[in-house]
Amino acid sequence: xxxxxxxxxxxxxxxxxxxxxxxxxxxxxxxxxxxxxxxxxxxxxxxxxxxxxxxxxxxxxxxxxxxxxxxxxxxxxxxxxxxxxxxxxxxxxxxxxxxxxxxxxxxxxxxxxxxxxxxxxxxxxxxxxxxxxxxxxxxxxxxxxxxxxxxxxxxxxxxxxxxxxxxxxxxxxxxxxxxxxxxxxxxxxxxxxxxxxxxxxxxxxxxxxxxxxxxxxxxxxxxxxxxxxxxxxxxxxxxxxxxxxxxxxxxxxxxxxxxxxxxxxxxx
Numbered sequence: 345x346x347x348x349x350x351x352x353x354x355x356x357x358x359x360x361x362x363x364x365x366x367x368x369x370x371x372x373x374x375x376x377x378x379x380x381x382x383x384x385x386x387x388x389x390x391x392x393x394x395x396x397x398x399x400x401x402x403x404x405x406x407x408x409x410x411x412x413x414x415x416x417x418x419x420x421x422x423x424x425x426x427x428x429x430x431x432x433x434x435x436x437x438x439x440x441x442x443x444x445x446x447x448x449x450x451x452x453x454x455x456x457x458x459x460x461x462x463x464x465x466x467x468x469x470x471x472x473x474x475x476x477x478x479x480x481x482x483x484x485x486x487x488x489x490x491x492x493x494x495x496x497x498x499x500x501x502x503x504x505x506x507x508x509x510x511x512x513x514x515x516x517x518x519x520x521x522x523x524x525x526x527x528x529x530x531x532x533x534x535x536x537x538x539x540x541x542x543x544x545x546x547x548x549x550x551x552x553x554x555x556x557x558x559x560x561x562x563x564x565x566x567x568x569x570x571x572x573x574x575x576x577x578x579x580x581x582x583x584x585x586x587x588x589x590x591x592x593x594x595x596x597x598x599x600x601x602x603x604x605x606x607x608x609x610x611x612x
Contacts, residue, residue: 350389351389354388354588358390360399360400362587363587364403366585367404370593371584371593372405374406375405376514377484377512377513378405378409378513379515379527380413380516381413382413382457383457383520383589384397384519385519386519398459405483410489410511412480414456416455417453420446421476422543440555443545443546446478446545464480466482468486470486472504475495475546475556476498477498479503490504497561499563505596509597512595512596514594515596517593521569522592523568525599527596528568528571529563531604531606532564538562539562542558542560543558543559543560544557567607567610574602574606575602575606579598579599581593581594
């Protein structure tokens, strides 16, 4: 959405104090461990843009809480698997050879949005060391959440998603729907629903960039919106607005358990 469109749809600016008030009214509390998926443009005109949104989230959680965002870098993946768009087969090995190794301090996110992209560079934010499925975290449990992110099955039991589950974290969908809920990928792994594939990324090894192959799941989020619809029929989800953005706040553990059972039943 263009800046002109954002200005046109906004009845007034949405400054930090107003965003904090909206977050608290939705149910975001001090001390909460919160995974946020957000769209800046859906909020409306925010003075300061993503800086202000991050500050508002931190203010609502306080330093006793933990703010987490996806920091995925899907461009550092096997080009043979690319679909949007695909690239010619004769490019594949060149891309593998020339893609820079993942660096938590420098590798940009891809398709995560302006808020998540900026959050990766924020003071005191830690980023997990996964070349495709990294997460960034700030606050009390940041180190626990981002530590020891294993290469195989990067959205599974050795990932920040599982640590959020252990910590009884929450998910905030800020201007986006359940189709963006990365936590459902943990459910895919637990449900053993889709096939295992060979994935790959450029990583640092012995002081140089090398292409590393690893096992991963053939993730498929096509059913996530329907999982979300069914989840909301039987489980508590707080729905409200932050700025102009429709938001949903819910327990990550409850959602993951529901989605795991949903996927198992769907496979029968």
